Amino acid sequence: MAKLIEVENLTLQFKTDEGLITAVDDVSFSIAPGEILGLVGESGSGKSVTAKSLMRLNPSNAIYSEDTKINLHLDGQEPIDIMQIKSAKDMKVARGGAISMIFQEPMASFAPAITIGDQMVEQLLIHTDYNAAKAKKYSIEMLDRVGISDADKRFKQYAFELSGGMRQRAMIAMALSTKPKLLIADEPTTALDVTIQLQVIDLMKDLVKEFGMGILFITHDLGVIAQTADNVAVMYLGKLIEKGSVRDVLRNPSHPYTQGLIDALPQLDNLDVPLKAIAGDIPSPLERPPGCVFHTRCPKNLVTACQATVPEFTTLKKDHEAACHLLNEEVTS
């Protein structure tokens, strides 16, 4: 299938007073139109930084490596390499044009002193050829579409007047009103209660069907991934360590980290199984372990291979890959 976005060798470091911090290390993935790719990882794994890279929204101390490529394929156009865009005007296509983003904390992502409606209209005036009246009419339609009742009343309200679930719906309406080809959803349901989370997930799935866009769905919750994504990529300390279809990865997790994450989740169907934690803590990004980044916490860590060399991806099955030395027969034999 033709891809919508292809990310190749994304490597990103932050220049700080304490030295260079590697936030994302050689990450490659792609998303097709209509595909939901789940990006999972713990805090500090680099998933938000990866997402922001697609819109080049990282702060100015971010240094991208030379060979980083982010190609955006739009219908009937030459691919656009987002890394090569020079002017802010040309960035419009990645920032709100073909790519939109939903943030985790909807309260923090709406301007508090501007009405929801004015914020929606503003971006339509920038990204489309709508006039103000048409933009208003369309914004109200979008609010209605995401299940906000009294949309014309809500249009005139401020973010603080809406509940958490309502704000997240308004955020989705706003992100979708420019008809993006790719939607980046950064922990869109983390701040919500489970019952509201279910409503928002269902809404997003309906909208993918309707608009046929691709979604990069970032979350730390494997359950949410299981219920939404087609494919999943697992990140740890800035590295992708496993990727594949959601069924393959969740049923046959092949990287010890993915296995550990699944074992650490409290399961409702068997309450007597004790919870298994992954030993140790996530290392500080200033002390990135050499070799496999996970070896300091890995129960199967091999001194020779894991601590010395970075594992390559091993293909386990069509479209299911994991980066672990133990999957490589030459190393284990």
Place this chain on the structure above:
Amino acid sequence: MSDKKTANNTASTKTPLIKTKGLSVHYPLRSNKIFGPPPVVRAVDGIDIEIAAGSFFGLVGESGSGKTTLGRALLQAAPITHGSIEYNDGEVSYNIETLKGADLKDYRKRAQLIFQDPYAALSPRMTVRDIIAEPLEVMGLTKTRAETDARVREIAAKCRLSLEHLRRFPHAFSGGQRQRISIARALVSNPKFIVADESVAALDVSIQADVLNLLKDIQREMGLAFLFVSHDLSVVAHVCDHVAVMYLGRLVESAPTGALFAKPRHPYTRALLSAIPSLDPDDRGKAQKLEGEIPSPTNPPPGCKFNTRCPHAQDKCRVDEPELVVQDGHGVACHFWQELMDK
């Protein structure tokens, strides 16, 4: 479902550590009316619970359900408007709602709180040793510095913090380690009762399991009772002996963990359980979706508080508020629970 979890809970046979009757916390709102009483937010409204000594009592509900307020009321950290709280640990017994002066100070040693956010709960200017030692010094539990140090080391070891850790400041620690420091601080006065308010909500899953296991070990070893406040039912299912479900300040269901998860009686509990995202991709679309959101506590619906979102609501539910009916140690506040169970 395990028998172990139900067998643990023999609260009815001995005096409970904490027993509340009609416990209510109402906050008055500023009124723009000249006449009549000001409107009140019924954050916690007429709650009866019993927490057995040495048990792990779970309290779940969505945000706005009043679970945090209830936890704080038990520590006399929220204003108790009506009702009573009896505390009896075998050594002393108190009526918490009227507790004052020296007795209140004594209760503070016996009941402690672990906060949700381990990043906000620890002073960045104090070393870990000083953070853990502070309750001892404030409460005058130790006489000499050597005695304080010995006690701090003992508790730190229980929470898997090394001597090296004690010299450092909180910024040097990860979320899981910080939560262990918070736990050590809560344990240092040798309490009988701990309110753990969303204590693992801010942690990653791999770390969460570790902190939960630690809490469980401590509870067994020190014979503590925990009130474990959480929005995450799957976490509660794993650590708690007894679970109470709250909605808009009211208790809607209360039962031993095994019974609650095997046979939930209240439609709200069932919806909450069903909304937990399953790890099986083939379960898509099977979850029972609740429409709407939790109503504002300033303007709760008449009758059963859940009637605006309940798929089974009938006319009676919109008028009469159901009482908590206890049968076989399993309490539920729903007019039609029995009919719903038969369906």
